[in-house]
Structures are given as structure tokens and as C-alpha cells.
């Protein structure tokens with residue numbers, strides 16, 4: 001991937017939009033989901049849809065902090081596009097009989113923590129923090145979750161929907177890595193120190209405390225679905241490969257941090273990492289629903305109805 | 309009705325040919341008349357006077373400036389029913405002016421000017437209308453309105469929509485909005501007035517926002533009867549109120565025009581207003597502007613935020629992808645379906661061109677000259693276009709005070725110039741290019757320090773970010789700029805001799 005021209009990218013984004021009504025959600029093929037697959041797929045899709053949705057919220061925060069107008073507009077589109085992915089995935093769930101009329105899937109507790117964090121603190125984060133975490137999540141999703149889904153599900157409508165979604169994701173990644181490189185451009189050791197000092201910000205630590213378990217939780221879900229966890233790791237290594245392909249990319253201190261963290265995630269032998277994080281996943285699981293504050297209103301904006 | 313009469317060239321030319329019968333055109337006619345100049349022709353493309361206030365009759369249309377200040381100082385109205393009058397009441401006031409000053413005799417209705425050209429030999433401006441009629445004038449006043457041509461957004465698929473399309477500035481009162489599913493595109497000055505009204509009658513109302521405006525609380529109240537009586541019996545009391553309002557608005561320039569501690573204070577006031585009216589954190593985030601206050605027009609409303617929170621109303625901030633047969637598709641993948649789309653998308657602003665071709669000395673084209681941003685001398689004259697006067701010309705826009713205050717300065721300048729042309733028996737009064745350049749250098753360097761040029765996109769700026777619209781200062785400074793006719797800045801051409809006098 002060469003460095004991309006963001007103005008051209010914005011034009012391209014504007015010219016290649018799609019909407020839920022481009023897909024016939026009642027076309028035949030839903031019956032191809034086996035009864036054996038169904039419950040696991042339901043849990044998987046619910047998580048996937050929520051991850052899209054929190055990704056959307058992260059882009060909203062990035063739009064506020066974007067360093068220039070072009071990026072601000074791009075992130076505003078990405079915000080909406082991630083919402084569209086969540087909507088489309090919900091439409092699939094509806095098609096597969098996984099949702100009652102008007103039902104919204106329950107987010108798992110790890111996601112609830114992430115939602116809480118995003119809602120309270122995301123807008124205050126420097127743009128490069130989210131600008132690095134988001135590509136990591138995207139590549140994990142893109143490379144592992146979606147691909148895996150398409151390998152296991154035969155429903156042609158699912159394939160049609162994900163073809164559209166993946167078209168968007170390719171651009172998200174293109175922009176994501178370009179921006180990481182832009183941010184790494186000309187960075188020095190001193191800046192590295194300064195940027196890492198921001199890690200001491202308690203708000204960011206809270207964010208980390210919700211992001212790390214989310215990755216482990218995803219891993220657990222994938223394993224549950226029968227996906228070799230190696231696939232997830234492969235995708236995460238891709239982050240390291242693409243993000244670090246240029247000097248500028250490597251000089252982005254946040255890339256370094258996320259990269260190292262990624263290495264921990266993919267190495268189960270790192271017990272000192274996984275034991276506490278897995279524990280956090282478990283802890284999150286037992287947080288009573290009542291302990292969470294009411295979900296923020298942006299959460300209720302998703303819908304499986306192509307028209308409103 | 310159409311005035312069927314012989315071609316205007318055969319008639320003696322008007323001393324003043326005025327294009328447009330809004331506040332500016334009518335006000336200029338009143339002032340000329342008061343100076344004994346009565347050979348006036350006003351060309352108006354519509355069949356009624358009133359301009360802005362005739363065209364903008366959408367539900368909720370009202371003025372953002374208190375009526376005591378948004379009226380002519382030489383024709384105050386003691387009977388305003390509210391502190392901020394509605395569009396209809398302002399239109400009534402304009403009708404009152406027309407009758408009181410007997411202006412109807414000057415007006416040619418249904419005459420839409422499509423070309424204006426200077427005839428150097430005759431020393432006359434020739435205005436051609438779309439019907440092919442030609443009217444001439446020794447002097448011409450461009451009073452066609454800064455905001456008189458509805459602007460439509462460049463959204464793909466507008467023509468495809470099969471429901472009703474309404475523009476705020478061309479309302480169709482025969483269309484019944486009751487029980488309809490209605491979209492409003494835009495969140496500018498008109499939109500925030502329309503939305504609360506539509507929320508009362510629509511079955512479903514969806515507001516599409518691209519950029520949230522700064523909105524301040526509006527101190528609106530009905531005028532008690534004792535107050536009207538006082539104003540009638542003692543006009544000085546009204547003049548005093550007007551003066552106070554004027555000064556109050558002048559002080560706002562400190563917050564609006566320049567980035568000052570007062571800007572911060574005003575932003576805090578705006579945020580407080582939002583917090584008080586909108587409890588939901590996400591909605592508040594959507595409604596919080598992320599540009600400096602004053603960069604775009606500041607709005608006032610008490611009922612916009614509450615209206616957005618009614619059960620039948622929804623704010624959408626997703627970018628619009630396209631308009632389809634049934635509604636509006638936004639990027640989150642949903643088609644929002646409507647019976648009616650209201651375009652509250654403002655006006656075509658001629659900050660980089662002229663509304664119709666204007667040809668000056670030696671065939672020069674003003675549209676061409678203004679392509680990269682309009683420029684004039686003191687907003688009112690352009691070199692090479694003698695005896696031509698602009699109301700709301702380049703860099704005359706008020707950001708913080710009544711447009712009529714600025715307009716009165718322009719009208720007086722025009723009357724003084726026309727009287728000078730008559731008394732000195734001039735064929736042409738043409739501003740010098742050097743004077744115009746000096747003026748613009750100073751204006752642009754002052755503009756660079758203002759909030760308008762602080763980095764947001766607005767209709768104040770051309771596509772290249774050149775500010776040809778706003779006046780960077782107090783209304784008082786503007787009035788001072790317009791107070792003197794400095795003849796040394798002009799080339800004077802005497803009527804008989806073709807040679808230049810100094």
C-alpha cells in the first residue's frame with residue numbers, strides 16, 4: 001500500500017456508498033444455517049455487531065479530533081459506515097430469526113465496559129491513540145472474524161452483505177495505516193516519551209482495562225465457534241507487518257505499543273498477561289447488569305429496518 | 309400585472325433606476341424623494357414589494373433583530389406587537405411605508421432584470437428585463453437583495469424525489485403539512501425557526517444536520533399595551549430604546565467579530581443554553597458546535613432544542629448520501645422516507661460574481677472581475693462602473709447588528725452621490741481603481757483578524773476562502789466609512805465636455 005491521497009479517498013468514499021435496501025434480505029438461503037450453527041452464530045453475530053457499533057463511536061471521537069477538514073469528513077463517513085455494518089449485521093440476524101421484532105441484541109459485559117468508556121472518555125483522547133487502536137481492531141475483525149464467518153456460513157445473502165462491508169473496511173484500513181504513518185512522521189525519542197506519558201492518564205488506563213479483555217473475549221468467542229485462534233493471531237500480525245512497513249509507521253510510538261501488546265495477545269504462554277486479563281473477562285461476566293449505568297442514547301440508534 | 313407601454317428607451321431616462329423593491333430599494337426611493345428627486349423607476353421581478361419578508365413566509369419566519377432596531381430610523385413604528393417581529397408583521401410595515409410615502413407610482417412589477425449595461429455615449433445605464441423591455445437611468449441602484457435567490461444543495465438525486473419539495477424562501481401555503489412525514493435539510497437561521505412550527509403539526513419530523521449552529525437564548529416577549537402607547541405619545545422614548553438596542557448589539561461585535569474574552573463568554577452562554585435545554589449527553593454532543601463562535605452566523609432560539617426532543621421529531625447527523633424517490637438515504641445505510649422535504653438551505657450568495665451580467669466602461673464584465681471574490685470601494689461603487697451603486701455590496705455584511713442600520717448608511721451615501729451628480733452636472737462619477745484597491749487592502753487585512761476567517765466554512769466565504777461578504781468592524785465604524793463622499797477618490801466626467809474634470 002502506497003501512501004494514499006486523502007482528498008481522493010474522500011471523493012471515492014462519497015461516490016461508492018450503499019444502503020441496506022440494496023440487499024434483498026428475504027432472498028432464499030437463510031435455511032442454509034444449520035441448527036447446530038445457529039446458537040453459536042447468534043452469539044458471534046451479536047458481538048460482531050456490537051464491535052462495529054463501538055468502532056463507529058470511536059470514529060465519531062476521531063472526527064472531533066481530526067487534524068484537518070478532509071480527515072474530519074472521512075472519519076464522519078466512517079462513523080456512519082460502521083453504523084451501517086452494525087445495521088446490516090442486525091438485518092442478517094433478523095433474517096436468521098435471531099431477533100424478535102424491534103429487539104436489540106444484548107451487548108456482553110466487556111462490550112458494556114467499552115461502551116461506557118467510549119461514551120465518557122473517547123472524545124478526550126488524542127487522535128493518535130484511537131487512530132492506532134482502531135486499525136488493530138479492524139484488522140482483527142476484517143482478517144479473522146469476517147473471513148471466518150464467510151468460510152463457515154453458506155447463506156448467499158450473508159456473502160453479499162459482507163462483500164459490501166469488506167469494501168468499506170478495505171478503505172478504513174487504508175486510511176488507518178496511512179494516518180498512523182503520518183503521525184509517526186518525524187517523531188523523535190522525546191516525543192515517544194511524551195506520548196507514552198499519556199499512558200499515565202487514568203482515563204486512558206480505564207480504556208486499556210476495557211480494550212484488553214475485549215480482545216481476549218473475542219478470542220474465546222472465536223474458539224467457541226470452532227475457528228482456530230491462530231487465524232485471529234495471523235490477522236493481528238498483519239497489523240504489525242503493514243503498520244511497520246515504513247520508517248514513519250514504525251516511528252509512531254502508539255504503533256509500537258499496540259504492536260507489542262498484540263504480541264502478548266497472540267502468545268498464550270505469556271501467562272503474566274493472560275491470567276489477569278482472562279480474569280478480567282470473567283470478572284466482567286459476573287458484573288450484574290444493574291451495576292451498569294443506562295446505555296447512552298447512541299446505542300439505541302441501530303436498526304435492522306432498511307427504511308425508516 | 310404587466311405594464312404594457314412603449315419601450316422605455318423612448319421615455320426619458322430615470323434619474324435613479326432602482327433594481328428591487330425590498331427594504332433597500334424602497335428606502336432609497338424614500339430618501340431620494342425627501343431630497344426632491346422624484347424621477348425614479350423601481351424594477352421589481354415579483355408582483356409585490358417586500359423582498360425577504362415577502363418571500364420568507366415559512367411557518368415561524370421571524371427577524372432575529374428586535375423590531376425597534378430592525379426598522380428605519382426615519383419611519384419608526386410604535387405598534388410592533390413583539391420584541392422580535394414575525395415575517396408578516398415586517399411585511400405589513402413595508403406595505404405601510406409604500407403607502408405612507410406614496411411609492412407605488414415608481415414601481416414596475418414583474419420586471420425581472422437580466423442584464424445591465426453602461427452606455428458611455430449617452431451616459432446611461434440600460435437594464436434589460438427577461439421580457440425584453442429596456443429601462444434606462446442616469447444612475448442605477450442595485451437593491452436586488454443579498455439573500456434573494458433560493459439556494460438548493462448539491463445532493464445527488466434531488467430530481468428523483470416523488471414527494472413534495474418546499475424551499476423555505478418559496479413556501480407553498482396551499483400544501484397541508486398536517487400529519488405528514490417531513491424532512492428538514494439544513495440547520496441554519498431559517499431551519500431553526502421552521503422546526504418548532506413543523507414539530508407541532510407533522511406526524512414525523514426529521515432534521516438533517518451537517519454542522520450544528522451556535523444558538524443563544526432569545527429574550528422574546530410581547531409588547532405590553534402601555535409600551536405601545538408610550539411610544540406613540542412620546543416618540544423620543546422609542547428613539548431612546550432604539551439607541552439602547554443599537555449599543556447593545558454594537559457591544560456584541562466584540563464577541564462575534566473578533567476572538568476576545570467575550571467570545572469565550574458568549575460560547576459559555578451558548579453551551580449553558582444547550583445544557584439547560586438538552587439533558588441527553590449524545591444529543592448534546594451532536595448539537596455542540598466545534599468551531600469558534602462567530603465564524604458562522606449566530607442564531608437565537610428558545611424553542612429549537614425543545615422541538616428536537618419531541619417524540620415525533622428526530623435529529624440526524626449522518627451524512628446524506630443521496631435523495632431517492634421516497635426519501636433521503638444516509639450513510640448509515642437507512643433510507644428515511646418522507647411525504648415532504650423542506651429545503652432550509654439558504655440562498656445563492658453572489659460573493660464571486662454578479663446575479664446578472666453587468667457591463668461597464670469599454671465592455672468590461674463585472675462577473676468576470678469578481679470571479680475570484682467580489683471587491684468594491686466602500687462596498688458601494690466599483691471602478692469602471694460609473695453611477696452604479698450597490699446596496700449590500702462586497703464587505704458590507706453585518707454579523708452582529710441590524711442590516712437596516714448598514715442599509716441606511718448606504719442609502720444616504722447614494723442620495724448624496726446622486727445629488728452631487730445632479731448639482732455638478734456630471735455624466736459619470738467613477739471611483740478610482742487606486743482608491744478601491746487601498747480600501748480593499750485595508751478591509752482584507754482587518755478581516756484576517758476576525759472569527760469569520762478563523763477556519764470554518766460558511767456562506768461568508770468564497771470557495772477559495774476569500775471573505776467578500778462581511779464588514780470587519782462596528783456598525784458605527786461602517787457608518788463613519790460611509791459618512792463622507794470623498795470626491796478625490798473619484799474620476800468626475802462632466803456632462804457636456806467629454807474631458808475629465810478634477
Ligand SMILES: Cc1cc2nc3c(=O)[nH]c(=O)nc-3n(C[C@H](O)[C@H](O)[C@H](O)COP(=O)(O)OP(=O)(O)OC[C@H]3O[C@@H](n4cnc5c(N)ncnc54)[C@H](O)[C@@H]3O)c2cc1C
Pocket residue numbers: 327328329330331332333351352353354357358359360361364370371372373378419420421422451452453454455456497498664699700709710711712
Ligand atoms: C430568512 C431571513 C431572515 C433574515 N433575518 C434578518 C435579521 O434578523 N436581521 C437582519 O438584519 N437581517 C436579516 N435578514 C437579511 C435581510 O435580507 C435584510 O435585512 C434585508 O431584508 C435586505 O433587504 P434588501 O432590500 O436589500 O433585499 P430584499 O429584501 O431581498 O429585496 C430585494 C428585492 O429585489 C428583487 N429582485 C431581485 N433580483 C431582481 C432582478 N433581477 N430584477 C428585479 N428585481 C429583483 C427581489 O424580488 C426583492 O423584492 C434576513 C434574511 C432572510 C432571508
Ligand SMILES: [Fe+2]
Pocket residue numbers: 052055081082085169
Ligand atoms: Fe466495520
Ligand SMILES: [Fe+2]
Pocket residue numbers: 055082138168169172
Ligand atoms: Fe471499519
